Amino acid sequence: MEEAPHDVHARSRHPGLRRLLAAGAALLAVALLALAAVSAAVTGDGEDDGPAAAPRPVAPALSPVRSATAATTPVIVPEATAAGRRAAARVTRAQRRRQVRLDRQRFVGEDRTRIAPSWVRRYVPLYRLAGRTFGVDWRLLASIHRQESATSTHRTTYVGLNAAGCCGGPMQFNVTNHADFPKGSTWAQYRNSFRAAPRPRSYPHRTRAHPSLYDDFDAMMAAAALLRDNGAGRSLDASAWRAAYLYYGPDLDGVDYASAVLARARVFRRHGVCPCDGDAALIAELDERFGEPVRRELLRDSAQERRKAERKRRAAKRRAAKRRAAR
DSSP states (O other), X not given: OOHHHHHHHHHHHXXXXXXHHHHHHHHHHHHHHHHHHHHHHXXXXXXXXOOOOOOOOOOOSOOOOOOSOOOOSOOOOOOOOHHHHHHHHHHHHHHHHXXXXXXXXXXXXXXXXXXXXXXXXXXHHHHHHXXXXXXXXXXXXXXXXXXXXXXXXXXXXXXXXXXXXXXXXTTTEESXXXXXXXXXXXXXXXXXXXXXXOOOSOOSOOOSSSSOTTOHHHHHHHHHHHXXXXXXXXXXXXXXXXXXXXXXXXXXXXXXXXXXXXXXXXXXXXXXXXXXOOOHHHHHHHIIIIIHHHHHHHHHHHHHHHHHHHHHHHHHHHHHHHHHHHO
């Protein structure tokens, strides 16, 4: 009760102090609001927000590979209009060209990532559960996890998207290719696959809300469902190669990807899941059996497309010449 009169007297003795204090308080409130807005923009709000990742091994600054299945955590895809789909298709083509260059570097760099065996073993229960639920060999899932995010050790695994700005999370699901599919992006189509099995009580990276692109269980279940739909089964055979090829995307780099993934999965089958890769001889053998026929077909189709484009260009040039002559 003695302090309040003291304040009143102080304000009456210094009439400008009240205005100065009020202005200072207003400036402080504005600064706090701006700081909160910046923090929300950086961390993102939405269903995919999760706790900080558990400590994990340090991996080199490699770019996660672009997955044909698979910007910050909340990725909101607007209802696509015709113009929006055309614009998205142009962006997707540009992303794809850029990512192809990055992937070629990553095929070399990812194999050099050193991961502790104990870290890899933490994910085996998730691989087994997802594989059993969707009827695919769980070692294929483990191999893709290694290829996509170095078994969740890449620095961008649980935040943002890859260097091409299209894919994210431990299994690198695409969240921007909604223009290519009537049901939305690949992640939008498979994100609810986690409902097919009970969620484990504990696993490496569990987010607060589901489905989450960055939740290990949600991502593993979605990847297993996608592999099943792409033809994978319980054997590491031609169907597994084909499923891995389609997981990446049907192009020449996808051929290399599928051979490397299947070779590593077979190594896992012989020696157990480990921070290791398929040897060069095994990759070459699988590429010759499964990859070479697809590669020849792609090159033939590419040559046909080039000839078709050249014919169109020449026809347009002739029409333009006729129009000029008619004038």
